[in-house]
Amino acid sequence: MKRVAFYFDVVSPFVQLAFERLPQVLEGCSYVVDYRPVLFAGLLAHWGQKGPAEVEPKRAWTFRHVHWLAAQHGVPLDTPAAHPFNPLVLQRLALACGPNRRVVEALLRHVWVGGDDANDPERLAALTAQLAPARDPASPEVKAELRGATDEAIARGVFGVPSFGLDDGRLFWGLDALPMLRAALLDDPWFDGPAWAREGAPRPGVARR
Secondary structure (H helix, E strand, C coil): CCCEEEEECCCCHHHHHHHHHHHHHHHCCEEEEEEHHHHHHHHHHCCCCCCCCHHHHHHHHHHHHHHHHHHHHHHCCCCCCCCCCCHHHHHHHHHHHHCCCHHHHHHHHHHHHCCCCCCCCHHHHHHHHHHHCCCCCCHHHHHHHHHHHHHHHHHHCCCCCCCCEEEECCEEHHHHHHHHHHHCCCHHHHHHHHHHHHHHCCCCCCCCC
């Protein structure tokens, strides 16, 4: 059985789509998922990127695209009342609960089903009561753990969410990488060929200033 590290931040609609599609796409594979909360904003800051919602035409396209994908795949998806929003409380809650599929599903549905404000205090209190975390999400320990998890993801090369890591060091990014992840789990011979290493190697090119 292979382990899949699922790096996620509930702020991303693609995380909701990938979470719902993962069992179907990987059906028949032998695997277990480790759910790893990270801060998407921390990844963006480290790699010098802007989030899709920070570029207005890209924001508009992204939400049109994800709603089309949701309709195609039968995945529940409603854009929250405010987006982007600060997901810090929810990511800490995930860690405090010990993230498993039940916990992550509850967090994602809190954000992406119903179209409400993800950071509404009453809704957050109700979600926290429902999940009954074993640790205090606002504790210094949990806060430090989330920062450390984000740093660990960056050190591994994670630059966006959702990302999926295998124990052999390979990383897969995005909803559309799920079929490629499936192939790797099934030991597709392509991964033993030269393309993976060759195409991941740096090469000369024009640098933007």
